[in-house]
Amino acid sequence: MNLVKQLPSIPTPYSSSSPCTKKSHHIFNLNISCSFSNNNNSAPPFSSSPFTEKHSFERYQRDSWLYNNPTASLCSNQPDDNSSTSIRENDIALQLPELKKLLQVLRNKRGEESGNGNGKRKLGNVFLVGTGPGDPELLTLKAMRVIESADLLLYDRLVSNDVLELVKGDARLLYVGKTAGYHSRTQEEIHELLLSFAEVGATVVRLKGGDPLVFGRGGEEMDFLQQQGIQVKVIPGITAASGIAAELGIPLTHRGVANSVRFLTGHSRKGGTDPLFVAEHAADPDSTLVVYMGLSTLPALARKLMLNGLPSNIPAVAVERGTTPQQRMVFAELKDLMDEVTSAGLVSPTLIIIGKVIALSPFWPETSKEAIPILETRQSS
Template identity: 65%
Template sequence: MGLEGFLERVRERRTEAGAPATGPSPGPVFLIGTGPGDPGLLTLRAVQLMQSADVVLYDRLVSDDILRLVHSGARMVYVGKQAGYHTRTQDEIHELLLEFAEAGATVVRLKGGDPYVFGRGGEEVQYLASRGIRVLAVPGITAAAGICAELGIPMTHRGVATAVRFLTGHSREGAEAEASLAEAVAAAADPHTTLVVYMGLGTLPKLVEQLGAHGLPLGTPAVAVERGTTAEQRVAFAELGGLMDATAAHALRSPTLIIIGKVVALAPGWGEWEAAGRPRELAAAAWSARAALPDAAAAVLGRASAAAEEGEGRRRGGRREAAREGEGAAAGAA
């Protein structure tokens, strides 16, 4: 069913449910943080809303395990973005959210991590609220908290780290943005501050150079984590000066979180890496407690419903369809 057909069906359903003859009132929009990837880290509120939404717009960072928890009757719309390729611009995402809400649909917007931590949630709330749409944000465990807990890294620790700072490797272009980032890096070059960098692989060489230039020792413990808290998690420990080599040796890809600071040395994995002679590559860690835990979704919600399993193929197809549309548009532009 096409988009217009789906919207018309939503309008009809709202009218049958007793909406005014003048048309249904706008539906609510819920911005939901899905955490770093492990469905066991979702909030109860998030799952409740995923089970009742009419339409779900989801990002690239939302894991397939989490998408399986969306009920099979929801319309799934992939709006993922990555470097060099956006299936939808941010303005287009705003317009889609508004269109679905104005049709009377209950709209869920799934975002990796927390919607208000480098998730552009504030922009979406401002856009919708200014047009009379009710919006509620449901917090998620941000990647920094989830991955540090996974690895056993306390972001603050008495006598070791008294502050933590979040930075993003993705920033607006231009001299002003560059100056703002340089200022933030300078403030973070403190041996008693834990620095967490989201999406930082592309800017890692510049980051290491600037931190060193501002006095942070290149021997500072660091770790890069790809797809943390998921079955695809990969971890590269290194001192700051060797972090670029370590990420290259592991061929880490986005999404990767980078953690820099003395607290990294408190992780069990750091001790394992040192005991192994600080190799450039280290086998998958056996010290993660998550592997021993039962499946959270199955334990709390019961076994996955047949409808949810059937919906998985539909969701994967949605990602592929969006990718094909983007490739076709790019070819046309060329």
């Protein structure tokens, strides 16, 4: 049994329209006529993504202060499977002059301030801020205050455009997102950027989708900066597992049904296969398994889970762009999930949840509930 659904749009006070009509963050008024299409010349589904994708028009509008010739950069950076390295290097080469200029401005400003005091250099703060799974209304009040106070914000691919619209007009935005096959900057370059701006006294905000310390490399950035003497403050965000499960009415734990929950990454470091090795320990029918970034490894992971004792008919769901108006979801038994995901054409970002608790969701097919022993378990608990 399976179910493919797209939730209706829920009106919010935030608009997902083009940022051209909103407040400026050092944005040039560009008249761009070049096309933003893939090589197959077909528009991707749900192209009005709330997220800042690697080649989106919105991204370059926000980052245009970095480029001497932003129009050329926009038109030359078309998606190309064979050019992701050259795109990244080209971006960095274009951005370096402006980044150095901004560093010098901040350095001079801090120098003047210290000249009026005791002359002691004051280091800036770095905030690692979780922006939640996509819905801007899921931001914490503390996150909003920090975003509004920043001098420079480094943001990831899964930070929604609506969240970026909360940034004050004189702050600088810098895209450092990663996606499969394209890293706009390496992790080491991100470390150095955070350090360089903090050393000249800037308030630097590192925006990450979900929670910064759940599969977001926030721990690596925090460890690096603290070793350099930079104070790091973490503002937690609602991780995708909690936000998306709540949106679908799925309790991650439930008395008598699931006594634990486990978060698993579908990607391994250096592109290896190690996420699959934990499957034998994760195949617990009394636990809920949440797989982040797991589309590519789902077929192998599902097979291994079933091979290690997880029932093939256990409920599962895959959710694309969770908590946003573009959310799509596929419900199916584990053995059928990959086929249904492929049929529906789900793309990243997609979260996968596996476990008996999914049958508690109002979106789980009623006909499937009769085949799942969860109902008997729930009644007897």
